[in-house]
Amino acid sequence: xxxEIRLFTCLSDNFxxxxxxxxxxxxxxxxxxxxxxxxxxxxxENWKLTDILxxxxxxxxxxxxxELKQKYNCRVVAPHDKKAAIANxxxxxxxxxxxxxxGLLARVLETPGHTLEHISYVFDSEKxxxxxxxxxxxxxxxxxxxxxxxxxxxxxxxxxxPDDFKLYCGHEYTASNVKFALTVDPDNPAxxxxxxxxxxxxxxxxxxxxxxxxxxxxxxVFLRADEPSIAANLHMKGASPAEIFGxxxxxxxxx
Numbered sequence: 544x545x546x547e548i549r550l551f552t553c554l555s556d557n558f559x560x561x562x563x564x565x566x567x568x569x570x571x572x573x574x575x576x577x578x579x580x581x582x583x584x585x586x587x588e589n590w591k592l593t594d595i596l597x598x599x600x601x602x603x604x605x606x607x608x609x610e611l612k613q614k615y616n617c618r619v620v621a622p623h624d625k626k627a628a629i630a631n632x633x634x635x636x637x638x639x640x641x642x643x644x645x646g647l648l649a650r651v652l653e654t655p656g657h658t659l660e661h662i663s664y665v666f667d668s669e670k671x672x673x674x675x676x677x678x679x680x681x682x683x684x685x686x687x688x689x690x691x692x693x694x695x696x697x698x699x700x701x702x703x704x705p706d707d708f709k710l711y712c713g714h715e716y717t718a719s720n721v722k723f724a725l726t727v728d729p730d731n732p733a734x735x736x737x738x739x740x741x742x743x744x745x746x747x748x749x750x751x752x753x754x755x756x757x758x759x760x761x762x763x764v765f766l767r768a769d770e771p772s773i774a775a776n777l778h779m780k781g782a783s784p785a786e787i788f789g790x791x792x793x794x795x796x797x798x
Contacts, residue, residue: 547562548671554603559575566646569644570644575595575606578611581607599661599675604676608631624660638652656684656693656694658688659689665704670705670708672756675712678759678765680710681741681762685792686792691785695785695788706760709753712752718742723798727791731761731764737758774787
């Protein structure tokens with residue numbers, strides 16, 4: 544039986560996610576921005592929360608953990624966190640570890656840059672990746688704790704996933720990401736097509752995720768920092784991909 548995934552909004556622009564294994568009844572929340580919307584989604588589906596899979600320590604991803612753990616006695620899985628900023632953790636995981644949610648298997652992919660310990664969860668059998676704040680639809684996260692070469696390397700790890708994998712990210716930022724991307728990659732037909740799609744989705748108050756990794760590889764300028772056309776558009780011919788990525792991120796920060 545295929546996994547079931549439910550998407551809903553939390554806080555102002557966070558996505559909440561539940562992934563459910565029908566065979567065993569196990570259900571994981573990917574991050575826990577706030578408890579209320581997660582509880583409502585569980586009640587709506589008549590599912591019981593067994594796990595919380597944490598990607599990084601920022602409050603808008605962990606704020607609901609304590610309340611959910613108290614209510615459901617669920618297991619909390621989180622990255623190795625030197626500052627111990629993530630509380631109530633039962634299991635610490637690192638790159639290559641596999642986390643079981645019932646019969647579902649999540650492979651841990653270390654994707655630092657946004658924070659030093661940020662991880663993504665890859666469900667290979669479900670062709671799904673939860674990348675939180677490393678990779679967004681048509682964008683990427685701000686680099687708060689790492690550096691640009693580190694973040695570029697993390698994006699390359701995610702870019703290596705097959706084209707038919709679904710990307711679930713941490714925030715609804717796609718419209719602003721598209722607006723910025725068109726300033727540096729205006730002649731990209733895949734980006735222009737995505738811009739039209741996103742405009743219709745947001746006008747209808749529909750989420751812009753999931754998106755396919757294959758589509759991101761064509762339209763997401765941050766995944767294309769090693770393409771000559773992007774270097775040319777930035778007047779950075781001869782610069783390294785990490786330098787070009789850094790320039791892109793700096794421009795997005797100021798946009």
